Amino acid sequence: MTIEFKAAVFRAPNEPMTIETVSIPSTPPPGDVLVRMRASGLCHSDLHVIVGEWEVPTPMILGHEGAGVVEAIGEGVTGVSVGDHVILTWTPPCRRCRYCVSGRPVLCDKVAEHSANHLSFDGKTRISTLDGEEVYSFAGAGTFGEYAMVPESGAVPVRQDAPFEQASLVGCAVTTGVGAAINTANVRPDETVLVLGCGGVGLNAIQGARLVGARRIIAVDIADARLEQARHFGATEVVNTSTEDLSERVAQLTDGRGVEVAIEAIGLPKTIEAAYASLARGGRAVVAGQVADGLTITIDPFVMSDSELKLIGSNYGSSRPAIDFPQLVDHYMDDRIDLDSLVTRVISLDEINDGYEEMKQGVGIRSVIKY
Ligand SMILES: NC(=O)c1ccc[n+]([C@@H]2O[C@H](COP(=O)([O-])OP(=O)(O)OC[C@H]3O[C@@H](n4cnc5c(N)ncnc54)[C@H](O)[C@@H]3O)[C@@H](O)[C@H]2O)c1
Ligand SMILES: [Zn+2]
Ligand SMILES: [Zn+2]
Numbered sequence: 001m002t003i004e005f006k007a008a009v010f011r012a013p014n015e016p017m018t019i020e021t022v023s024i025p026s027t028p029p030p031g032d033v034l035v036r037m038r039a040s041g042l043c044h045s046d047l048h049v050i051v052g053e054w055e056v057p058t059p060m061i062l063g064h065e066g067a068g069v070v071e072a073i074g075e076g077v078t079g080v081s082v083g084d085h086v087i088l089t090w091t092p093p094c095r096r097c098r099y100c101v102s103g104r105p106v107l108c109d110k111v112a113e114h115s116a117n118h119l120s121f122d123g124k125t126r127i128s129t130l131d132g133e134e135v136y137s138f139a140g141a142g143t144f145g146e147y148a149m150v151p152e153s154g155a156v157p158v159r160q161d162a163p164f165e166q167a168s169l170v171g172c173a174v175t176t177g178v179g180a181a182i183n184t185a186n187v188r189p190d191e192t193v194l195v196l197g198c199g200g201v202g203l204n205a206i207q208g209a210r211l212v213g214a215r216r217i218i219a220v221d222i223a224d225a226r227l228e229q230a231r232h233f234g235a236t237e238v239v240n241t242s243t244e245d246l247s248e249r250v251a252q253l254t255d256g257r258g259v260e261v262a263i264e265a266i267g268l269p270k271t272i273e274a275a276y277a278s279l280a281r282g283g284r285a286v287v288a289g290q291v292a293d294g295l296t297i298t299i300d301p302f303v304m305s306d307s308e309l310k311l312i313g314s315n316y317g318s319s320r321p322a323i324d325f326p327q328l329v330d331h332y333m334d335d336r337i338d339l340d341s342l343v344t345r346v347i348s349l350d351e352i353n354d355g356y357e358e359m360k361q362g363v364g365i366r367s368v369i370k371y
Helices: 044-050 109-113 164-170 173-184 200-211 224-233 246-253 269-277 301-306 321-333 349-361
Strands: 002-010 018-025 032-041 066-073 085-088 127-129 134-137 147-151 155-157 192-196 216-221 237-240 259-264 279-287 310-313 343-347 366-370
Touching: 002 349, 018 147, 018 349, 032 085, 032 164, 044 349, 066 147, 066 164, 085 164, 085 321, 155 321, 164 173, 164 321, 164 343, 164 366, 173 200, 173 259, 173 321, 192 200, 192 269, 200 216, 200 224, 200 259, 216 224, 216 246, 224 237, 237 246, 246 269, 259 269, 269 279, 343 349, 349 366
Parallel strands: 192 216, 192 259, 216 237, 259 279, 279 310, 343 366
Antiparallel strands: 002 018, 018 127, 032 066, 032 147, 032 366, 066 085, 085 155, 127 134
């Protein structure tokens, strides 16, 4: 038995995704969970694929920032039940490998082998077109469709009183941004934090830094509207690098010392280099933004050793989704973080190409598909 449903299918870069009817088994295989999607955010990582900066197998259902309701569970699934409200994680942990056991599930062996290649844990796809062509699911999630099939650990149950639109953003931008500040950078209250890029990820890095009481938060972007948002999310100072020189402004704001923490949330070599160049001695630069395939950066290793600088990668905010998702939803429900202001447009699946056009033009923060 199969279920037929609507999904946005990506077939080639720089062409609109097509809304197609595709099919999925109605009974999940052992260990899997069938989720009826209720909301999905539009993240910039999918845009890297859409514009051809990241190569992926096709056809593919993009989207990896989603929330929904468990519709069916496969044999052996014990951690989630039918009817649970879940947020999908694009790093579903195997819970057995060295990384999982040591508390770093985003680095899981199974994720690196399968989810990162847009496959399920058995190395296969779950969805097909009505002509029988197999369809990949981005990062093993594929939230731009009415259903998704993920391993049990890929669907994290959360409280049922949280709205799906806001909860969906916890599936990527919120966890990535807040986590980059709290988990990867481990921001302390006496520190000054520089955040480069004030989109879905950067604004959450700002509110993550605020959540742990960072003394000063300097936000950087090239759009004034984004910088206004940054102030709302907790920035104490803002720098518009389309008109201002970043190194001069950082020197001015820190008495020439630089910042203790710089978080890059754009994904460009020059802004990663700028984050690193903004550090005070002993500082740490966190790379959350992801660059187009093949790009590299240049740093001065002498300065790195001499000043004990750290350059740290941050995948999914170094999170542990099973712990962090419910916690972030609680922080939102108790007004400690703001997810409402991140949702600047609610769209239908049919409007998805429009949503990405707006992201290219820097309009709004997050468009969220409501199913
Ligand atoms: N590390 C991870 O796990 C992870 C997870 C999700 C997203 N990402 C990556 O994070 C990056 C940001 O994602 P997003 O969804 O927040 O994107 P977004 O498009 O919502 O925001 C990007 C922001 O950067 C600003 N910007 C662009 N060029 C700039 C420049 N030269 N100088 C200053 N600001 C500039 C834009 O105005 C915008 O505000 C992307 O590269 C995405 O792939 C990484
Ligand atoms: Zn994302
Ligand atoms: Zn693992």
